Amino acid sequence: MKESGRKLGALSPCAACKLLRRRCAQDCMFAPYFPADEPQKFASVHKVFGASNVNKMLQELPEHQRSDAVSSMVYEANARVRDPVYGCVGAISSLQKQIDSLQTQLAIAQAEVVHMRVRQFTSSSNPGVMDMAVDQATMGESLWSC
Incomplete structure (x- = not known):
């Protein structure tokens, strides 16, 4: 049976204490968040932030926020290992560019659908209206308001 990364009775050190080569105390700040397995x-978080800074950050937070803070630190540390300059901001920027590109593609596809519907509607009912609708669509007027 395990409790926060430690075996009951045997007290195996948490990942932080193991890496720092120190005895893992019963009230170790790192043990609940960096299990031995x-x-x-912890290795990536230690490399980017340092054990002392992580300890200070965790002590400054209420206990109910520490788990989320550790998750954020692990995410940022892993991103910094992959991209030392931009970290997770680089990943967010890349994803934002993909979103912008996909939104543009979607708008073009929606405009094409409208254009085809207008053509279909006007060709079946009144051919003169079709020319006017096609001219308006090709002049760059917005067909969709977002």
Whole structure:
């Protein structure tokens, strides 16, 4: 049975204490968040932030926010290891560019659908109206308001 990464009775050190080569105390700040079976989590966080800074950040937070803070630090540390300059901001920027590109593609597809519907509607009912609708669509007027 495990409790926050430690075996009951045997007290195996958490990943942080194992990496720092120190005795893991009963009230270790890192033990609940860096279990012994996930050493890479603390290794990347330690490499980017340092153990002392992580300890200070965790102590400044209320206990109910620490788990989320550790998750954020692990995410940022892993992003910094992959991209030392931009970290997770680089990943967010890349994703934002993809969103912008996909929104443009979607708007073009929606405009094409409207254009085809206008052509279909006007060709079946009144051919003269079709020319006027096609001219308006090709002049760059917005067909969709977002």
